[in-house]
Amino acid sequence: MQFPESWLREFCNPPLSTQQLADTLTMAGLEVEELTPVAPPFTKVVVAEIKEAVQHPNADRLRICQVDIGSAGQGTLLNIVCGAPNARAGIKIPCALVGAELPPADDGDGKPFQIKLGKLRGVESQGMLCSARELKLSQDHGGLLELPADAPLGQDIREYLKLDDMLFTLKLTPNLAHCLSVYGVAREVAALTGAPLKTPVIAAVVPKIQDVQPVKVSAPDLCGRFSGRIVRNVNTKAATPQWMVDRLARCGQRSVTALVDISNYVMFEYGRPSHIFDLDKIHGAMDVRWGRPGEQLKLLNGNTVTVDGEVGVIADDQALESLAGIMGGDATAVSDDTKNVYVEAAFWWPKAIAGRSRRYNFATDAGHRFERGVDPELTVAHIERITQLIVEICGTPETVCGPIDDQQPRMPVAQPVRLRVARAAKVIGMPLTQAQCVDALKRLGLSLVEGEGVITVTPPLYRFDLQLEEDLIEEVARLIGYEHLPHTPPQAPVTPQQRPEAQRSPHAVRRLLAVLGYQETINYSFVEERWERELAGNSQPIKLLNPIASQMSVMRSSLLGSLLQVLKFNLDRKAPRVRVFELGRVFMRDASVQDSHVSVAGFDQPMRLAGLAAGPVDGLQWSGATRPVDFYDVKGEVEALLAPRQAVFEPAEHPALHPGRSARVLLKSARGLEPIGFVGELHPRWKQAYELSMTPVLFELALDAVQARDVPALRPMSKFQAVERDLAIIVAQDVTHAALMRAIQAAPTAGLLRDAVLFDIYRAKPGQMSAGLADNEKSLAVRLTFSDTEATLTDEQVDTAVQAVLASLQQQLSARLRA
Incomplete structure (x- = not known):
């Protein structure tokens, strides 16, 4: 929220400097995010009037102006050459005198711009007439800044426009909705500093007609209070006063029309959004209700x-007229032709407004305030304030007002909240007396009843955030000032947790992937529901109740969708080669999970590691032809990631992966081989659906399995020569490399087998018997390495071990030795 300091000090003016006031607000939880001057420094710029403007004899776009600067010119008119298109006799404008220093130009060297006596096309110029942009008051460079006709000649422009002011920008947390107005912040300042709060008395406008707009509140759970008034014969073409335009601009709101500006001004002043309808465009009675499926409404923003x-x-x-608490409709918007208006101020229940505007991909100041809570008790007072300004600014001799129609179908009821002084002292971490707590709460204007060590508070209706004991404790801490809380060191011993030697750190995993050429990405845990259905096979994902965007509506159970989005983003920007990974949490339903300090009942939240590779295996280089990355490249990188543990890969299907080019990754554990993830090429269907120009290869693994590693153990080196034997066996075509190695390792070789490597595969040509191979068979050549640490192996020992391997192969794979 942004507002000028001068406006705040009209309500509460503590004896503090600007910086002290900002520090006080920040230390009370109202963080002053930015503190900026209304205008940059400049000097010797005064209010002036152009008395005469004639064409420059030597330039088509220049005029020679005779400028009156009042008493500062001692009755002498200044001769100033000006090129502004609106330079004409009779207007009042800012004039920079000779010797003035103006703000530096945007494309300059950062030094102030000095005004000197000079000549333009042969004509002497004794100053400079200024635009708003040249004074850095706005970006408007369409001409000179025209001032009101009653601006006093010769007065310093900083004093006249009140430019020696500061803009406060507050970063408010959602529980501080009562501070979304200048008066609300002033109320906090009064509580914090003890300075008196000036509450303006809003005089009631006497109704002169009895006209009332019929209104029915059909949904009390939507609207708790609805107030309105008819005002007839207003002049909607009236200009907004400059003081109001300036204050709105300093709150970050541009001026629109007088009626809209009045509504916005009261919103910034007192925090209540309101709406002004064109009365003549309302058809019959108004009904405040929930929408009906299929109904449409054209809003003020054109949507x-x-x-x-x-x-x-x-x-x-006949139709819808407004989106409750968010934005008015175009059909009943006020215009230059409007003569009669209906002023509405209501209390909308916060839960009925929260999240509604995000459904339509826009946000409004009204929705921002109503979904946090707006004071339900002051709708009538605020209508009186709006009426007062309408009559003052847009009034005519015929302007008349009707009575205020105030309906209260369901007003909120304040619920008492108990504060235990001992509990407050324990939570805040400092000694507290009951008197201190009472003083803090009374300064906030809270009604309370004291007991023995207990204070019962009945919060005002505008404090929607005071519902729990902890809320009151926070208020006490805020009023004391966070800077006054003691610095208490931890009482319990802090013992760092040492990571087991058999576990890598997540940082070590990241570093290893970086060495392999991957770059880390960080993505949202909220993803598109389509990804879950297509890439994870999850038909019932965990849905968010209030998603921040329509394409981020569910919690992810796989990291693959996020990586594909990163790939798509990079390919759209012509990236030739992409290697990315993510280390993040996924979310799945699991009824076996119980509540704890790190878990939520019914939901499993494991950490996963996923990677994606697309494009050439290597970058552009001279030593050989490039080729695209394939399954075996990424499989090798997964093996390097898991080393020294040896993974087993077996064919498997995954919703996101190519059915013939994907595998399940398994690791040996105490319970046998356990699956830890998948690796494979993206399914062609999804490559086409996501419009990818290259086929990526992906993997996704359980992070705890990747972090686990075998602790290095001492193993003696053999002093004796190893013995190698080559075996050629015939097996069925469907025998995999993993099955072959399992059968060899299962052989009882008395610990002599050190290694086994497959180095050749031979298949017969279709329809031909070759070397005793049938069509459904293949020949595998394996090199076995044997050694012993105690002695040189004998032929008998090696032959016995080889026979044991052959027996195991025959038993498990029905293999036979090739002739």
């Missing part, structure tokens, strides 16, 4: 939205 039963609306007898 047409379709509502449903969870969105509140204001309707008349």
Whole structure:
């Protein structure tokens, strides 16, 4: 929230400097995110009037102006050459005198711009007439900054426009909705500093007609209070006063029309959004209700939205007129032709407004305030304030007002909250007396009843955040000032947890992947529901109740979708080669999970590691032809990632992967081989669906399995020569390399077998018997390495071990020795 300091000090003016005031607010939880001057420094710029403007004899776009600067010119007119298109006699403008220093130009060297006596095309110029952009008051460079006709000649422009002011930008947390107005912040400042709070008295406007707009509140769970008033014969073409335009601009709001500006001004002043309808465009009675599926409404921003039963609306007898608490409709918007208006101020229940505007991909100041809570008690007072300004700015001799129609179908009821002084002292971490707590709460204007060590507080209706004992404890801490809380060191011993030697750190895993050429990405845990269905096979993902965007509506159970999105982003920007990985958490339903300090009942949240490779295996280089990355390249990188543990890969299917080019990754554990993830090429269907120009290869592994590693153990080196034997065996075509190695390792070789390597595969040509091979058979050549640490192996020992391997192969794979 942004506002000028001068406006705040009109309500509460503590004896503090600007910086001290900002520090006080920040230390009370109202963080002052930015503190900026209204205008940059400049000097010797005064209010002036152009008395005469004639064409420059030597330039088509220049005029020679005779400028009156009042008493500062001692009755002498200044001769100033000006090229602004609106330079004309009779207007008042800012004039920089000779010797003035103006803000540096945007494309300059950063030094102030000095005004000197000079000549332009042969004509002497004794100053400079300024635009708003040249004074850095706005970006408007369409001409000179025209001032009101009553601006006093010769007055310093900084004093006249009140430019010696500061803009406060507060970063408010959602529980501080009562501070979303200048008056609300002033109320906090009064509580924090003890300075008096000036609450303006809003005089009631006497109704002169009895006209009332019929209104029915059909949804009390949507609208707890609805107030309105008819005002007839207003002048909507009236200009907004400059003081109001300036204050709105300093709150970050541009001026639109007088009626819209009045509504916005009261919102910034007191925190209540309101709406002004064109009365003559309302058809019959108004109904405040929930929307009906299929109903449509064209909004003030030009968008047409379709509502449903969870969105509140204001309707008349023919159509929808407004999106409740968010934005008005175009059909009843005020215009230059409007003569009669209906002013509305309501209390909308926060839960009925929260998240509704995000459904339609926009946000409004009204929705921002109503979904956090707006004071339900002051709708009538604020209508009186709006009426007062309408009559003052847009009033005519014929302007008349009707009575205020105030309906209260369901007002909120304040619930008492108990504060235990001992509990507050324990949570805040400092000694507290009951008197200190009472003083803090009374300064906030809270009604309370004291007991023995207990204070019962009945919060005002505008404090929607005071519902628990912890809320009151926070208020006490805020009023004391966070900077005054003691610095207490931890009482319990802090013992660092040492990582087991058999476990890698996540950072070590990241470093290893970086060495392999991968770059880390960080993505949202909220993903598109389509990804879960297509890439994870998850038809019932965990849905978010209030997603931040329509394409981020569910929690991910796989990291693959996020990596494909990164790939798509890079390919769209012509990246030739992509290697990315992510280390993150996934979310799945699991009824066996119980509540704990690190888990939520019913939901499993394991950590996963996923990677993606696309494009050439190596970057552009001269030593050989490039080729695209394939399954075996990424399989090798997964093996390097898991080393020294040896993974087993077996064919398997995965919703995201190519059915013939993917595998399940398994690791040996105490319970046998356990699956830890998948590796494979992206399914062609998804490559086409996501419009990818190259086929990526992906892997996804359980992080705890990747972190696990075997602790190095001492093994003696053999002093004796190893013995190698080559075996050629015939097996069925469907025998895999993993099955072959399992059978060899299972052979009882008395610990002599050190290694086994497959070095040749031979298949017969279709329809031909070759070397005793049938069509459904193949020949595998394996080199076996034997050694002993105690003695040189004998032929008998080696032959016995080879026969044991052959027996194991025959028993498990029905293999036979090739002739």
